[in-house]
Amino acid sequence: MSRSFPILVLCAAIAFWSGCSATANSAAPKPAPTHTEGTATLDVTAGIQVISSVALPRGFAPLADHPPLWLQNGNEIGVVGSSGGHLVILGFSGPGWRNSRILAAETSAGSAEPGRILDLAVSPDTMTLAIAVAVAGQNRLDIVMRDLIATGPGRPITSFDGSYDMASLSWLNLNSIAISLAPSANQPVIPPPAPDDSGLPPEPLPKPSQGLQILVVAGPGSVVPMKLKCALGKLYWSPLGAYGVSAGGPGFSPALIDRRQSTCTRLALNAPVRVLGWKPGDESAFLYVQPIPASKSLGVFKHDIASGSDKLIAVSSGAAAYTLTGSILALGNQKLTFKAIDANPFVPVTAELAIFDPHQPEIAIKQLGFKTVPPMLAASTMAYSRATDRAAIQTFQPANPLALRKIITYTMHADNAFQLAYGQARGVAELSWSPKGQWIAIVDGNATGAALTVILPPA
Numbered sequence: 482m483s484r485s486f487p488i489l490v491l492c493a494a495i496a497f498w499s500g501c502s503a504t505a506n507s508a509a510p511k512p513a514p515t516h517t518e519g520t521a522t523l524d525v526t527a528g529i530q531v532i533s534s535v536a537l538p539r540g541f542a543p544l545a546d547h548p549p550l551w552l553q554n555g556n557e558i559g560v561v562g563s564s565g566g567h568l569v570i571l572g573f574s575g576p577g578w579r580n581s582r583i584l585a586a587e588t589s590a591g592s593a594e595p596g597r598i599l600d601l602a603v604s605p606d607t608m609t610l611a612i613a614v615a616v617a618g619q620n621r622l623d624i625v626m627r628d629l630i631a632t633g634p635g636r637p638i639t640s641f642d643g644s645y646d647m648a649s650l651s652w653l654n655l656n657s658i659a660i661s662l663a664p665s666a667n668q669p670v671i672p673p674p675a676p677d678d679s680g681l682p683p684e685p686l687p688k689p690s691q692g693l694q695i696l697v698v699a700g701p702g703s704v705v706p707m708k709l710k711c712a713l714g715k716l717y718w719s720p721l722g723a724y725g726v727s728a729g730g731p732g733f734s735p736a737l738i739d740r741r742q743s744t745c746t747r748l749a750l751n752a753p754v755r756v757l758g759w760k761p762g763d764e765s766a767f768l769y770v771q772p773i774p775a776s777k778s779l780g781v782f783k784h785d786i787a788s789g790s791d792k793l794i795a796v797s798s799g800a801a802a803y804t805l806t807g808s809i810l811a812l813g814n815q816k817l818t819f820k821a822i823d824a825n826p827f828v829p830v831t832a833e834l835a836i837f838d839p840h841q842p843e844i845a846i847k848q849l850g851f852k853t854v855p856p857m858l859a860a861s862t863m864a865y866s867r868a869t870d871r872a873a874i875q876t877f878q879p880a881n882p883l884a885l886r887k888i889i890t891y892t893m894h895a896d897n898a899f900q901l902a903y904g905q906a907r908g909v910a911e912l913s914w915s916p917k918g919q920w921i922a923i924v925d926g927n928a929t930g931a932a933l934t935v936i937l938p939p940a
Contacts (some may be wrong), residue, residue, distance in 0.1 A: 520934040523886065523904035530937040532920060533577035540564050542928040548732050548864065549915035549922035552607050552629055555915050559584055559610075560924050560933055561601070568598045570610070572629075573933055576821075580885060585627060585634065589788065593625045593634040602650040602658065607916070610635070611658055611698075613648040618678050620644055620669050624696060625662070628777070637807075638702040643689025644668055649715045653722035653740075658696040661713045661727070664689035693738070711736040711745035717756035719764040724786065726767065728753040735771075739787065748770030748784070750791070758803045758865065766839075768809065770799050776819040777826065779859050781811055783839060792839070797822060797855035800863035804893055805870050805888065808838045812861050812874055815846055827854045832876060834891060834898065849889065849898055869918030873938070877906055886910055888923065890938045899939055 518531045543562045550559030557574040558911055567587040574580050583591030587598055596616040603610055610627040622645050627635030647663040693707040712733035718725045728751025729735035737746045750771050756770040765786050772779045781795040794801055795813035800812050814830040821828055829852045837844040857877035866874045870893040878885040886906040891898045908927035923934045
């Protein structure tokens with residue numbers, strides 16, 4: 482799901498602060514100028530080790546909502562972006578991840594077949610890339626499997642007739658992929674086949690598939706439709722594949738899928754929702770972000786599956802995660818309310834981290850040492866590493882002429898927050914942890930200059 486709503490709000494916040502007086506600007510502290518290295522748009526804090534920094538091809542623009550993909554157990558990093566108006570996935574491997582190749586593309590030699598890439602997903606063992614391709618001129622959607630240790634762009638494993646507005650891919654396990662399909666309202670008109678000499682009427686034209694399809698990738702591949710009574714959007718699946726959440730969309734509500742019971746329950750939430758994480762162990766609850774239209778903002782909430790209840794976690798925030806112990810880590814401000822945002826959408830607040838057990842009354846608050854505004858908190862993101870119980874946070878601070886982007890890590894066992902990098906919020910910045918939680922990959926920039934940078938954060 483796209484984060485277009487918070488990105489638009491962030492743009493409004495940047496425009497607002499750019500027009501502020503010198504007094505308002507002076508209230509936003511600037512980071513210390515000492516630094517040694519940087520990414521495409523950020524200065525890396527002095528003392529932080531940059532493992533590698535690789536310039537991306539000129540004209541290649543990283544895409545928002547697509548963090549770096551750790552492939553082949555961390556030996557390759559995939560970067561999703563656009564070049565010449567077409568989607569391309571680049572792979573970087575070898576010493577310092579400096580050897581590059583095209584993993585998938587919509588055109589040119591890197592494509593298994595020319596068309597429009599609607600979605601992609603990495604297998605649980607990080608060795609295979611599944612790609613949904615609307616094949617050019619064929620009125621067909623193909624699911625292409627790309628073996629990352631083999632040569633060649635991959636091959637289609639199954640196809641769906643028709644034209645589609647949305648296709649969502651999620652690996653449930655090594656042997657199966659959940660596919661959510663939304664066919665286009667206006668399907669291309671295809672002339673029926675001419676009758677043959679048998680005297681029988683011609684075969685009817687195939688209809689496009691819709692809803693949830695389970696693709697078994699073992700062997701030749703087979704598809705089993707899962708009949709549900711809910712309209713489906715982009716799907717977010719729990720780690721064990723028992724539950725899925727549909728983001729919802731224009732005219733239809735978010736929904737909860739129970740794959741074990743083959744049921745679908747509509748949720749009284751504002752579409753589109755974005756799932757941030759699932760409760761460790763029994764997957765009995767999940768964290769999600771939903772828009773709050775009345776405040777033109779958004780918030781983080783927790784949904785309990787058994788009771789169907791929802792609890793507010795953070796106001797005007799897009800950054801939260803479950804930790805290894807089941808406690809919740811969230812970025813926000815404990816005093817901020819939607820009512821306060823209604824009164825003043827740009828009310829200055831201190832950026833804070835809250836750490837708490839949802840079943841206990843105590844909440845630990847850690848102030849991050851800078852002021853921000855609600856739209857910038859709403860545009861923030863968090864990547865959590867279960868391997869090392871650490872979080873990497875992207876957030877923003879008002880400044881002129883552009884807001885400052887900050888990359889901050891938080892280590893649970895040490896209760897320690899550290900600023901890794903900072904710089905003007907130019908272009909895209911996406912980040913992710915390596916499989917063992919040792920490194921952070923940052924891809925940032927735009928078509929005029931972008932880079933893939935791997936950083937070793939403090940333990």
